[in-house]
Amino acid sequence: MNTLLRGLYSGLMAGGIVGMLYFVDYGPGNDLHGVASWFAFDNKDSGRLIGFMLLIVLGGAFGLIFGALQGKREITISRAIATGLGLGVAWWVIFAFLVALVVGHLSLARLTLGSFLYPFTLCLVYGLLLGAIYFQSTVRKMI
Amino acid sequence: MSISSSAEDREVVTSAHSQERGATVAPITLSERSILGLALLRMFVGYLWFQQLFWKLPPDFKGLFPYIVRETKFTFIPGYRFVLQHTFLAGCISTSSTAGCTLFVPLAAGVWAAELIVSICLLFGVFTRLGAILSTVLALQLYIGLSTSEWYWTYGTIVLLGFALTTVPAGRRLGIDQWLAPWLKAAAVKSRSARWVSWLV
Numbered sequence: 001m002n003t004l005l006r007g008l009y010s011g012l013m014a015g016g017i018v019g020m021l022y023f024v025d026y027g028p029g030n031d032l033h034g035v036a037s038w039f040a041f042d043n044k045d046s047g048r049l050i051g052f053m054l055l056i057v058l059g060g061a062f063g064l065i066f067g068a069l070q071g072k073r074e075i076t077i078s079r080a081i082a083t084g085l086g087l088g089v090a091w092w093v094i095f096a097f098l099v100a101l102v103v104g105h106l107s108l109a110r111l112t113l114g115s116f117l118y119p120f121t122l123c124l125v126y127g128l129l130l131g132a133i134y135f136q137s138t139v140r141k142m143i
Numbered sequence: 144m145s146i147s148s149s150a151e152d153r154e155v156v157t158s159a160h161s162q163e164r165g166a167t168v169a170p171i172t173l174s175e176r177s178i179l180g181l182a183l184l185r186m187f188v189g190y191l192w193f194q195q196l197f198w199k200l201p202p203d204f205k206g207l208f209p210y211i212v213r214e215t216k217f218t219f220i221p222g223y224r225f226v227l228q229h230t231f232l233a234g235c236i237s238t239s240s241t242a243g244c245t246l247f248v249p250l251a252a253g254v255w256a257a258e259l260i261v262s263i264c265l266l267f268g269v270f271t272r273l274g275a276i277l278s279t280v281l282a283l284q285l286y287i288g289l290s291t292s293e294w295y296w297t298y299g300t301i302v303l304l305g306f307a308l309t310t311v312p313a314g315r316r317l318g319i320d321q322w323l324a325p326w327l328k329a330a331a332v333k334s335r336s337a338r339w340v341s342w343l344v
Contacts, residue, residue, distance in 0.1 A: 017183070021187070021190050024187065024190065024191075025194060026194075077321055077322045081319060081321075081322055112200075113200055113201065114197050114200050117196070117197075118197065121193065121262075121266065124267070125186070125266055128267055128268075128317070128318070128319070129317060132316070132317045132318070132321065133317070136179075136316070136317075
């Protein structure tokens, strides 16, 4: 498996797990509306499903970036985790903040500790999972 | 029918005993799938604690107040009510608001910070055992204060989940402990404090 495919697989898996975490919430899955609203896609009927699908699609896209960043270098666990967490922060900055601000009309005045902490932490969890799953897939290949 | 006490029979019995002893102390190795399953369990338990941060946010931690009041009514340990009334509820003039409370905010901040630490430890698999121990202690406190007010297994289950994660290195997969553990193990050869800290991953 080349690094891009491995990254795509890891990103889809990580996005799927974060999507499942979002589902185990009040509602259930009320906060998936928040993900859909980053792109102004939210609506009462299908906002949750759109949010869930977005997490998987974006997860796959960031996984591809992760794979591209690795190149042909041998990956170590520390680098995998650091790169993953870095991409998690990038996800938050680009989508949960900038895109949400411009496209989703997020108001800065509505940004509170709660509205920051929830998506930011889950973006970091995505990044950690991305790095850890990618690393794990290379270990299996060596065995 | 005879009861033999020959040396040969004794040898057979001794051998069986030693085999049995050997079987009971044989090390158990977790498969990759098992540890990945435990890592996912760890993340979901961490997420459980993480979600509970949002209904008692700083700076006033108001959401926690009614639960402390409930604990004074439903605790099953004599004296615990007295402790809560003289710490969290000291100075409070009403059971419906935090008005007049002198210690509520700093103590509630401690509870919130402890739950945040548990969330981070378990979600990210960093010092997982520390997070699991803290989670067990926090859940035990909830069990003592609130279990008789609801289906008591609600809190009992959270205690057991924390305890289960204390017993296994669940952060060694899908977690930062996977990187920390070998690093601390190497440092533990020279440093006693590293040996203690390595037990927490």
